Amino acid sequence: MSVVAFERKQDSGEWSEKELNTLVAALGAAMAPGTGREWETGITEKGDVQFYLLGPLPEQACELCVSRIDGRYILDDGSGRLLFEHRNLDLVALHAKAAVPSASWLMVRAITCGVRFAARSTKRQSRGSSRAKSCLSSLYRSLRLSPDLASPFPDHRPILKVA
Numbered sequence: 001m002s003v004v005a006f007e008r009k010q011d012s013g014e015w016s017e018k019e020l021n022t023l024v025a026a027l028g029a030a031m032a033p034g035t036g037r038e039w040e041t042g043i044t045e046k047g048d049v050q051f052y053l054l055g056p057l058p059e060q061a062c063e064l065c066v067s068r069i070d071g072r073y074i075l076d077d078g079s080g081r082l083l084f085e086h087r088n089l090d091l092v093a094l095h096a097k098a099a100v101p102s103a104s105w106l107m108v109r110a111i112t113c114g115v116r117f118a119a120r121s122t123k124r125q126s127r128g129s130s131r132a133k134s135c136l137s138s139l140y141r142s143l144r145l146s147p148d149l150a151s152p153f154p155d156h157r158p159i160l161k162v163a
Contacts, residue, residue: 013047015068019089023051023066026093030100037063053078053100064096075099 015023024031024039031037036056043049044067053064062078073092075084077099084095 013043013049015041015049015051019068020051022089022093023096026097027053027064027100030097053096064099066092066096 020041027039030053031039038054038060040052040054041049042052048067048069050068051066052062054060055063064078064083065076067074067076072085072087073089074082075092075096076082083099084092086092
C-alpha cells in the first residue's frame with residue numbers, strides 16, 4: 001500500500017457568497033438602519049480574507065473582525081482580542097452575533113431598570129428617585145438620545161422627567 005500526499009487547497013483570497021451571506025445574516029440586527037454600522041472586507045499581507053464590522057461615522061472603528069486562515073474562522077473584537085475560533089462559520093457567526101451590543105439589549109435594560117424602580121419606589125418613596133434618574137440618564141446616553149426625549153414611542157408619556 002502506498003500513501004499519496006495531496007497538496008492542500010489554498011484559500012481563494014476572497015469570501016464566497018455563502019460565507020458573506022452567513023456573516024451578514026448573523027449581524028443583520030447589528031447593522032440595522034439607524035445603528036450607523038457597516039461591513040467591509042479586506043485581505044491581510046499573507047492573503048487571508050477578513051470581514052470587518054465597522055462602527056458609525058466619523059470614526060468607523062472596527063467592532064468585530066472575522067478572519068479565515070487555513071480553513072479556520074477566527075473572531076476577534078476589533079482590538080485583536082480573540083473571542084472564538086472554529087472551522088464551522090455558522091458557529092463563529094453565532095458568537096459574532098452575541099458579541100455585538102444591540103439596542104434591543106439596551107431596551108431590555110431600560111425595562112428592567114424601570115420595573116426595579118417601580119417595585120422599589122412603592123416601598124421607599126424617598127430613596128428611589130435619584131437612582132431612577134441615574135438609570136434613565138445612562139440609558140439615554142447609551143442610546144444617544146436627548147434626555148428631553150420622553151420616549152421612543154410617540155404616544156407614551158414619561159413617568160419621571162430626567163434632569
